[in-house]
Amino acid sequence: MVSKLDLYKVFCQVGRSESFSKAAKDLYMTQPAVSQAIRQLEKELDTRLFVRTPKGVSFTDEGSLLFEYANSALNLLHTGEEKILAFKNLTAGxxxxxxxxxxxxxxxxxxxxxxxxxxxxxxxxxxxxxxxxxxxxxxxxxxxxxxxxxxxxxxxxxxxxxxxIQDTFVYGSKFKKILAKPLSLDELVKLPLIFLESKSNSRRYVEDYIRSKGIKLEPEFELGSHDLVLEFAKINLGIACVTREFAQDYISTGLLSEVQLIEEIPKRxxxxxxxxxxxxxxxxxxxxxxxxxxxx
The missing domain is CATH 3.40.190.10 (Periplasmic binding protein-like II)
Structure with missing residues (x-):
């Protein structure tokens, strides 16, 4: 069974070609098949769409009106197909x-x-x-x-x-003497601590691990960004919990030093x-x- 969309494609091609035979050639169909498609569409719409002329066919008034909408719709569908192809080929999107x-x-x-x-x-x-x-x-x-x-x-x-990534603790020059030797988590939490705010997934991971050891955590500062945590540590406001990979600029240049923990926090x-x-x-x-x- 021929779909309604196929009927409109035949209809529009006949309208553009002004000829059943030319439309059949362009659509790789037989002329009888094209004629049958137009008859089927006219029957479904109960409207005559073409009149025969010495040079081929031309629209009736109803056919001309329908062509305006059908041709626009088919063009939009074609544009949509091209867009989809562009998305698939990563040339748009x-x-x-x-x-x-x-x-x-x-x-x-x-x-x-x-x-x-x-x-x-x-x-x-x-x-x-x-x-x-x-x-x-x-x-x-x-x-x-x-x-x-x-x-x-x-x-x-x-x-x-x-x-x-590895969670770690860093400190500024003020704490160098205090943190010259490895610390346990029990000893660490007695110092002023700087953490990300409680809604941070990074903060929750470290906090959950420390609490799993039966240790209560009460940070001195809770901040909204990792960079701000680093800056607070740099001016010696406390010991900062940071991500080692994201703090390398501070550590490698000596602006901050890492706390030597006896038990390192598991990687995530x-x-x-x-x-x-x-x-x-x-x-x-x-x-x-x-x-x-x-x-x-």
């Missing part, structure tokens, strides 16, 4: 990424650059937030993927670790998350592949 400021600065930027160099027509939208906020945005459809601090306990999300990961129930776009799929397979 948008990639919406959720990421925290610190991960964006110290991890994500080289991957954004590499992706953009290969697929320059893909538009980026970057949404910032904490891990908890980004998971909520991801589940509401606000971003395609989120780069988050793991672990995350959410069965609706696919979570793929990208690289390991930064990873990419996306909804299990929603298929990733071609752009998001390729970006995840770059994150997982390339070390930049």
């Amino acid at each position: 948008e990639l919406k990424i959720g990421v925290g400021d610190t991960i964006s600065r110290y991890f994500l930027l080289p991957y954004l650059e590499a992706f953009h160099n290969r697929y320059s027509n893909i538009k980026f939208t970057i949404v910032n937030g904490t891990t908890v906020e980004l998971c909520s945005i991801l589940k509401s459809g606000g971003v395609d993927i989120a780069i988050c601090n793991l672990p995350i306990d959410d069965h609706t999300l696919e979570r793929r670790p990208c690289f390991d 990961s930064v990873g990419v998350c996306f909804l299990k129930s929603v298929q990733l776009s071609p752009a998001a799929t390729r970006f995840v592949e770059i994150l997982e397979n390339e070390r930049l």
